[in-house]
Every structure is written in structure tokens, then in C-alpha cells.
Amino acid sequence: MDNMTMLGRKTKEESAGLSSKTRYMVETALMIAIVLIMGNTVLGTIPTPFLKVSIVTVPVALAAMLIGPTAGVICGIVFGFNSFVGALTGASGMLSTLFTISPTGVFFTAVVARFLDAALVSFLFRVLHRGKLKQASYYICGALMPLFNTVFFMSSLCLFFYNTDYVQGLVSKYNATNPFAFVIAMVGVQATVEAVIGCLLAGTLGVVLSKVLKRG
Template structure:
């Protein structure tokens, strides 16, 4: 075998290992950021009326800058962290619902977040080309928190809307249907989070993409 060819193959193998290591490190870093933000004040932007969650931002960044699998892994980390909150009592709503239907909380906390990351990653990959390349960062940045709310509240209504606890919450908004309940409870917050996700997540993704020379 030609020594030059052998050396070239070894170099490619080392390069492949380097890329794999970089992928793992970047994914682990954003998983850590997701968990830290999910458990500290860093995951929210306080306002006089609402606490705006930005925990979906690192999930969106993973989906756009690293790839769909990394985004799904970060979404899974987000969901597991939320589910742990239901178990240890730190998540008031999910902790209460866990006593009613543990499986429903599993779907609401974990499956919904994984599905959110998967769909957002797919949409981003689909539109990240041509004239929509720049816009794709902002679309994905907005879509991640929007779908997070949609899948989370959709699962919550699917499993818990007819329970006494959720019906009590719905009565506070004079909501007789799941849609009215969702709009009344999180409509304003979901809209604000989508705007923040669009601006913050989209801008960070575009800037980091150029800095890291990502396509």
C-alpha cells in the first residue's frame, strides 16, 4: 500500500474522530446549559406580570448549530429535568398532576419536549437554504417555544382537562373548551416567549453559525 495513501487515510480517521468528539462536547455543553437554565433564574426573564421562559433557546441552538439528534437530546434533557421537578415537588403544576396520572405527566413533560425538538429541527433543516437561509434561524427560534407550549398544553389537556383540578383552573378563565383554556392560561405568555425566542435564539444562532463556520 502506498505510504501517502495510508497517511491520508489515517488523517481522515483522526479528523473523523475529532469531529465526533467536537459533536459530543458541543452537545454535552448545551445539555448542561439547558439543565442549568431549567433549574435557576437564568432560564427566565422576569417582567412585572410574567416570567418568560427561555429554556428552549439552548435546545433551538443545538438543533440549528449541531444537528437534529443534538436538538432532540437537549429536548430530552429539558423534558427529563421537568419530569424530575414533578417527582420532587418543585414543579407545582406537574407535581399535582403526577398524583392524578403519572403517565400523563411523563408524556406532557418528556414526550412533548422531544417532539418539539424533532419537529423544529426538521423544519429548520427543510428551510435552511436559498432565500430562507437567514430567516430559518429566526423561524426556528420562534417555533421552538411556540411548539413547546402547543405540545405541552396539548398533552396536558389530553390527559387532564376533564379532571377536577384542571377544571378548577379553567373556571378561572371562564373556559369551557380546551382551546379556550390554553389561550386563557398561556396565550399571552406563549406569544411573548415566541417573540423572545425568535429574537434571542435566532440572533444567537446566526452569529454563532458564522463564528463557527457552520452552513
């Protein structure tokens, strides 16, 4: 093989590598933009007669499933920081109130909880997707993303703020006898609805887009 042929092949390989990296960055940036748009507009919620269901975890799940675990974690962190900024600006009623009690606690509740959620679901998707549940993994992780979001968020909330006057007022409102009963009473139904919607929405989009984009 002459030098010109080798040089041509190397150039094509380098171009393909650059294209892949560029595509990864563009797709990740796009999902970050969607997370921010949904997190700051009505597009991030589905209003119902009884609940305001959040679907901001859907683009986080799609990033993890279609782009990769790092993209999923990045989108999860962006989701968390957006909530944290909402606490700083007063846009988030409960977190804004709790911020006056413990900024550190709010940071863990808003940011770290979302990081853990995205990291865990990204890992589980990779494991499930390599096994016999390849197609089902989209639906499973689509449901787990909002479910774990609630679990980590409420766990952090109880860890840092359960004994505060603000949360104890909510405990009394829901007539809860312990932290677990409080979480179930406050967000049990909403978490279930969000998990079902996440399963159907993120799962279906994940399957369809994976075929359109020819992702494994």
C-alpha cells in the same frame, strides 16, 4: 502514490473524523449542560412585571440549528426529563400535583411533548435552511421552538387532565368555555412573548454563532 503517502493521508482522514465526532459530542454535552442549568436556576427565566418568561427552549433550538437534529432532539428530551424529575421531587407545582393523578399523563406532558417539539423544529430548520430562507430559518425556528413547546405541552395537559378537578378549577378561574379557550386564557400571552423572545434571542445567536463556527 507510495504506501507511506497513502498511510499518511488515511491517518489524517481518520484524525479529522475522530475530531469531528469528538467536537459533536462535546458541543452536544455543552448544550445539555446549559439546558439543565437554565432549567434549574433563574437563568432559565426572564422576569417581567407580569410574566415569568421561560427561555429554556433557546439552547434546545441552538442545538438543533448549529449541531444537528439529533442533538436538538437529545436536548429536547433532557429538557423534558428535567421537568419530569421536577414533578417527582415536588419542584414543579402543577406537574407535581398532576403526577398524583396520572404519572403517565405527566410523562407525556413533560417529556413526550418536548421530544415532539424538538423533533419537529429540527426537521423544519433543515427544510427551511436548504431553501431561500437560509438566514431567516434561524429566526423562524427560534420562534417556533417555544411556540410548539406550549402547543404540545398544553395539548397533552388537556388530553390527560382537562376533566380533572385540578384543571377544572383553573378552567373556572379563567372563565373558559372549552379547552381551546382555556389554553388561550392561561398561556396565550406568555406563549406569544416567549415566541418573540425566542425569535430574537435564539435567532440572533444562531446567525452569529453559525458564522463564528463556520456552520453552513
